[in-house]
Amino acid sequence: MEEKLPNRSTDYSKAVAPLLTVLGITVGAWQFTSQMSHESKMEFSRSMYTKKLQAYEEVGKAVGDLLVVPHDERLWISAEDTMAFDSCLERFRTCYWGVLPLVEDSTVEVAMIQFKDMARFYRRGENDYHDLAREGMSLMNACNQSLENHWSRPKKGE
Amino acid sequence: MLRIPFLILGLGFGILVNAQQDALATLTGDGSLQWMVVGNATTPKCSPGDAIYTFSAKEVVIQQCAEGAWKSTKEVLEPWSAGGKNGIAFGGARYEVKSLPASAAACKGNANCVRLTTVPDGKTDATRSIYLAH
Numbered sequence: 001m002e003e004k005l006p007n008r009s010t011d012y013s014k015a016v017a018p019l020l021t022v023l024g025i026t027v028g029a030w031q032f033t034s035q036m037s038h039e040s041k042m043e044f045s046r047s048m049y050t051k052k053l054q055a056y057e058e059v060g061k062a063v064g065d066l067l068v069v070p071h072d073e074r075l076w077i078s079a080e081d082t083m084a085f086d087s088c089l090e091r092f093r094t095c096y097w098g099v100l101p102l103v104e105d106s107t108v109e110v111a112m113i114q115f116k117d118m119a120r121f122y123r124r125g126e127n128d129y130h131d132l133a134r135e136g137m138s139l140m141n142a143c144n145q146s147l148e149n150h151w152s153r154p155k156k157g158e
Numbered sequence: 159m160l161r162i163p164f165l166i167l168g169l170g171f172g173i174l175v176n177a178q179q180d181a182l183a184t185l186t187g188d189g190s191l192q193w194m195v196v197g198n199a200t201t202p203k204c205s206p207g208d209a210i211y212t213f214s215a216k217e218v219v220i221q222q223c224a225e226g227a228w229k230s231t232k233e234v235l236e237p238w239s240a241g242g243k244n245g246i247a248f249g250g251a252r253y254e255v256k257s258l259p260a261s262a263a264a265c266k267g268n269a270n271c272v273r274l275t276t277v278p279d280g281k282t283d284a285t286r287s288i289y290l291a292h
Contacts, residue, residue: 106280113278117285126262126273138241 049150052103056143059100059112062092063136066119075128082123089119104146111135111142181245181255182237184272185213193290196266204228211290218248245277251286252277264289 065088069081077085096112104112118135121127185191192212199205204223212219218235221228233248245254253274258265265271268291276286 109283110278110280113283113285117275117287121273124263126258126264127256 055099055103107142111139115139190214193292196289
């Protein structure tokens with residue numbers, strides 16, 4: 001009597017097929033989760049960028065308003081401009097305390113502080129218009145740099 | 159070939175050193191100068207908040223009023239320069255130095271008047287200004 005030996009290759013394929021199926025499902029699930037996670041991170045980053053852009057636009061407008069108050073860009077503030085200047089400074093301070101703490105980075109923060117100080121000094125007649133304009137330009141450059149850096153350097157905890 | 163880049167580098171460095179020296183020279187007068195906080199009490203007995211700063215090339219002696227008497231401390235003075243700005247640093251803070259006209263309200267009519275303003279350090283939003291006259 002001849003005993004029939006089991007076909008080894010058939011046995012292997014029977015074992016490997018379900019394994020491959022499980023592996024395929026696992027890889028697919030992992031890819032899906034990873035993609036979703038990446039998408040949600042990108043979505044958060046996009047919404048932060050939009051908020052940042054809006055906040056910086058508001059700051060830019062406040063800075064611009066402050067810089068156009070002095071008529072003919074006079075070197076020193078004149079008595080008739082002080083009221084309008086104070087009103088614009090108030091709006092800048094609202095941006096400073098209300099909008100930016102949520103989105104700003106350290107460079108923008110420093111530039112905001114320095115512009116706020118310079119506006120005060122200009123108002124008191126300690127610094128001239130050129131100093132104020134220079135600080136305004138530095139602030140807008142810092143905002144611009146912050147927007148550029150947003151996509152190149154992920155923040156801690158993001 | 160390399161003369162022009164070296165010349166530009168040299169000029170840039172020269173301007174930087176000169177700007178740093180300006181802040182220091184304003185306060186030291188190329189020697190040693192004593193500055194009083196604008197509004198210091200003129201009576202023999204000092205009042206809280208009164209201070210006298212004596213600047214020299216490497217150090218600053220700060221006399222502050224404590225309980226009616228002067229208390230003196232010494233700090234190392236160093237020039238600094240960053241991001242197109244410059245000034246002096248002492249006591250753990252960096253200051254920008256600005257000469258002010260006597261007409262500035264904070265100078266209270268003092269002809270030789272300067273303002274020392276701290277540079278934001280990233281830890282606090284507040285900056286501090288010291289108005290000095292001599």
